[in-house]
Amino acid sequence: MTPGELGREEAIARILRVDQAGELGAVRIYQGQMAVLGKGCAGPVIKRMAEQERTHLETFNRLIGERHIRPTMLSPLWHLAGFALGAGSAMLGEKAAMACTVAVEETIDAHYARQAEQLGDDEPALKQTILKFRDEENEHRRVGLAHGATQAPAYPALSAAIRTGCRLAIWLSERV
Numbered sequence: 001m002t003p004g005e006l007g008r009e010e011a012i013a014r015i016l017r018v019d020q021a022g023e024l025g026a027v028r029i030y031q032g033q034m035a036v037l038g039k040g041c042a043g044p045v046i047k048r049m050a051e052q053e054r055t056h057l058e059t060f061n062r063l064i065g066e067r068h069i070r071p072t073m074l075s076p077l078w079h080l081a082g083f084a085l086g087a088g089s090a091m092l093g094e095k096a097a098m099a100c101t102v103a104v105e106e107t108i109d110a111h112y113a114r115q116a117e118q119l120g121d122d123e124p125a126l127k128q129t130i131l132k133f134r135d136e137e138n139e140h141r142r143v144g145l146a147h148g149a150t151q152a153p154a155y156p157a158l159s160a161a162i163r164t165g166c167r168l169a170i171w172l173s174e175r176v
């Protein structure tokens with residue numbers, strides 16, 4: 001890792017803090033979607049993605065615990081906002097829920113790619129974890145596209161709003 005304005009330890013703390021926050025948000029998004037669409041035909045697909053997000057979150061929960069990194073103070077907000085985003089998009093229909101998934105996972109893909117690059121040869125195990133999760137997020141994006149995400153009502157606006165929200169959440173969770 002190239003030492004930027006942050007020390008190495010603070011840089012890694014930021015990485016783990018924001019990733020734990022993001023995976024918490026993801027778990028809550030899929031819980032919100034399940035609450036609305038769980039019994040519909042997309043239920044099993046959403047459930048599988050939800051289970052993977054649960055594993056991602058458990059991993060980062062463990063890593064921040066091991067390294068004594070405090071979670072973001074915004075966790076209660078992501079807990080609520082994630083569920084609201086998941087349930088809200090699902091109430092607009094299955095395709096809107098999938099559009100939400102695609103928008104979120106696109107943002108996370110870029111985010112994890114940037115982190116992997118930032119880590120370089122430092123922290124190979126952490127880098128591997130991030131790259132594995134990135135592959136799974138990309139799989140979620142493909143699932144969303146295969147289930148008609150782009151046919152959601154007002155797809156470009158919906159997608160842009162969610163991506164902006166995610167980027168803001170990332171920015172905040174790295175800092176607060």
Ligand SMILES: [Fe+2]
Binds near residue numbers: 026052056137
């Ligand atoms: Fe995830």
Ligand SMILES: [Fe+2]
Binds near residue numbers: 026053105136
């Ligand atoms: Fe995901």
